[in-house]
Amino acid sequence: MARRIPEDLIDRVRQSVDIIDVIGEYVHLRRVGRSYVGLCPFHSERTPSFTVSREKQVYHCFGCQAGGTVIHFLMAIDGITFQEAVRKLAARSGIPVPDVQEDEEESGYSEKRRDALRAYELAAKWYQHLLLNTVYGRPGRTYLEKRRISTTTAHDFQLGLAPASRDSLMAFLERRGLDPVLLMEIGLGATGEHGRYDRFRNRLMFPIWDGQGRVVAFGGRVLGRGEPKYLNSPETPLFHKGRHLYPWHKARSALRKTRRAFLLEGYMDVVAMHQAGFTAAVASLGTALTEEQARMLKHNVDEVIVVYDGDDAGRRAAVRAGLLLQGVGVTAKAVRLPPGMDPDDLLREKGPEAMKRVLEQETMSLTAFRLADLRDRRSLANAEDRVSFLQEALNVLADEESAVEAETHLQSLSSEFHISLEALRHDLDETRQRQTLTRDKHGNKWNTNIDPATGPQVNHYPPHVAAERQMLTSMLLDPGAARQVEEVVADEFCVESHAVLAAHLYRYYGDGGTADPTAFLETVDDPAVRSVVTSLIMEHERRRDQGRAGWSLEDCFATWRLARYEDALRQVRESFDEAARAGRFEEMYRLQEQMKSLREEIDALKNHQGVFSQSRTEGGIR
Ligand SMILES: [Zn+2]
CATH class of the missing domain: 3.40.1360.10 (Dna Topoisomerase Vi A Subunit; Chain: A, domain 2)
Incomplete structure (x- = not known):
């Protein structure tokens, strides 16, 4: 990734903030053991899978596998670049970051974005000036007076006025060096039969800000007659x-x-x-x-x-x-x-x-509100009306999840309409059963992507996968472990993504990187690799919460070797069967020797494993 802010400055910025504070502004976090959990902002869920570690300064979602450092979090949630995220954090901590030359490709993208933001900012200021300080603003000021909106509030909300002229805004922005084509792209201008014109004319203007308070769109209310009454900016890359x-x-x-x-x-x-x-x-x-x-x-x-x-x-x-x-x-x-x-x-x-x-x-509760609304719209003049009102009321109550609230409404309906509570309860049950299908349909429509997972859970892996994950965890925390794994395993991991992560780690330490998972994470551009790293860290934290130690590297190697030998044995046995069918006796003899030595290796490893699993049990380790 192109980034020209010096690494040591990035480190300083990263160390000046606490990931819990930053993420806490977007996600309601609750402390569980060493970590904090909350509902993931990147996917829809009912139970928290989103985990943040204060100690390790990383986050990981066990539901959608999003993960990274505080910088990755800001990039993902605010849709900003690495540079912008670093600057945002730096501003927060009052650390000055010098302007630096950006990569060509990246600057091409962000130059347009910068121009778009500048155009909106200038437009907002221009509209505001017209409203508050000029004769053109009078209709707007009169309108605000009638609505009892104070000048202070108008200032606070940067309210403005788009004049009734054809293209004054376009001309103004062009004089400030902004490209008319861009202005049309971002919905400030348009072209028609008679040439270009401003999108907003004769309107009271409400700037619309992004989460960081930058103007990214406008809403305009027409002053006097005119259609439509409210006009918004179109969707742009800045504004959805x-x-x-x-x-x-x-x-x-x-x-x-x-x-x-x-x-x-x-x-x-x-x-x-x-x-x-x-x-x-x-x-x-x-x-x-x-x-x-x-x-x-x-x-x-x-x-x-x-x-x-x-x-x-x-x-x-x-x-x-x-x-x-x-x-x-x-x-x-x-x-x-x-x-x-x-x-x-x-x-x-x-x-x-x-x-x-x-x-x-x-x-009032939504159910009470719906019942009151229903009552307003229904006549209760005759028996038929009352029955149809009751049926609709039961439809509403069938949506109510709180038994207490449903019962309360049933009781008041019962006394108002002189119908036994039992009869109403019976009908409500029937309504619920009838509605199960449609309610599910609605439910699905509203709850797309609800994660069925019951929350953050540590996965249970087959032994060799667990062993590889443990090796990688040790490598993240200790360069010495990384050297050992490089000697023994090199790139022979059973799981492809583990081999990729190991390659990243070999290179990271080879370049003089220190045992700092966050610093390492920032050298990784591939989100899939980052996700493996953050999941390893969170599992490590979980084990610490539960007082369980990880496996020793030696145990990991033994488990990993065992899996590889067993795999090799399977392959040799297949070749042996094939040779036997073809009557290739010499080959059979050779393969038999191989199988014998593999079995010996496996037995030796299993003996070691016996001791190993015993020691794990004694140590209270699973
Ligand atoms: Zn998620």
């Missing part, structure tokens, strides 16, 4: 709307602290919520909540409160979002806002105190 929550970098620390997030529909709602002090508020970006966004929330909070509009569409969308959240395993609740009101209306007309009261008093 289903993966961002607005404004994640502002809300993240607040929602992680309370383990609770408020999910809203629109930018305006979120801005108003933050202004009123509800800083754990986020919104999906102009789309229905996606599974990826739901998982993002799940990795950071225990509970999401859906605060959508108080109209019919809003309530249906809230149910959909709630079910999706529940599907990925986070507790979803929902708030019933007064009919026809959105969160922004409520804050503006009644103030933050009223919102606080509503959030306290009107937040």
Whole structure:
């Protein structure tokens, strides 16, 4: 990999941070023995397979095999390059990193990326200047005044104004040296019959940031008449709307602290919520909540409160979002806002105190919310209506996993409709049975890639595989062991990936590398090889937690030799049978001699193994 930041500086940066702190900002980690575990951010799972070692400063997922150092983690989760990850960590620790020449290929990629980020940053500043300081900004300022958004909030959220002119932004950015072709590619401009034009015109602009607070897209609300009311940037390499929550970098620390997030529909709602002090508020970006966004929330909070509009569409969308959240395993609740009101209306007309009261008093479980919604939409005028309402209510209750909550609702339905509790329970059971199929279907849809593994488990390997893994572990921790393995085994590992890792280690120590698994990991570009390394380290940590020692190298060699001799014996026996069928007596005699000496070797090794397994038992080692 091309990297020109000096190695010693990378070491310094790496040593200045603790992997637990860095990963802890993305994943809720819990301590188990020597390690920390959490739900993997790289695949969907219900039980934690994602393991981080503070002592060894590496992470490994036993579910999807992702693994590496803190730098690899940032590269994977933020989608950034090695250089960018090092810089990010350096900035965090206040270590200056000089600008260095990047590799040609890499700089070609990141130059475009840098230009795109620069274009968005400049555009945001330009829009903001127009809104706050110029005559063109007046319609925007009037709108914000009406919405009771303060100048401070407008500054905080970098709100801006896209003027009604044809291509002022394009012209402005071009004068700053940005390529018009790039500007069109990243959705700031477009071309039509009459030439090029700005994508956003006559709109109040909301910058959308990535997790690091860099502007990567815009949402624009039309001022006055015009369609569409809301316009977003298109998907670009910097921006995938289903993966961002607005404004994640502002809300993240607040929602992680309370383990609770408020999910809203629109930018305006979120801005108003933050202004009123509800800083754990986020919104999906102009789309229905996606599974990826739901998982993002799940990795950071225990509970999401859906605060959508108080109209019919809003309530249906809230149910959909709630079910999706529940599907990925986070507790979803929902708030019933007064009919026809959105969160922004409520804050503006009644103030933050009223919102606080509503959030306290009107937040209910998803099931209660669905039942209330059902009641609103169903007439209960005659017996027929009441029966159909009850059946739909049972459909909702069939989704409820908490027996206590289901029972509570059954009881109130029973007294309200004068139907015996037994009859309702019976019908609920039937509904559940009938729904099993469809519910599973839904469940599958929401929970793609759920890992059936019950959690991080140390695999059980055949003896020779275990022996090779133990050799590699010793090599990672001790250059002397690496030299011994090189002499005895060289590249004759039974498992191909073990041979590849060994080759990396021989070279690493040959180049003067020290026994530091993290330093070694950073010389390995192949994720598959890294994954073997991190899994070895985690298994090593697990053994230490359990007070089990690893095998000695001598025992590993014996087990490895035994496997090889047994394999050789099998092959010789096959040749012998073939020679016997063909009546090649001389060859048979020679092969018989070979089989005899192989059997002797095997017996000797097995005797050694007898002592070996006894000593393992005595030492409390498996
Ligand atoms: Zn994983």
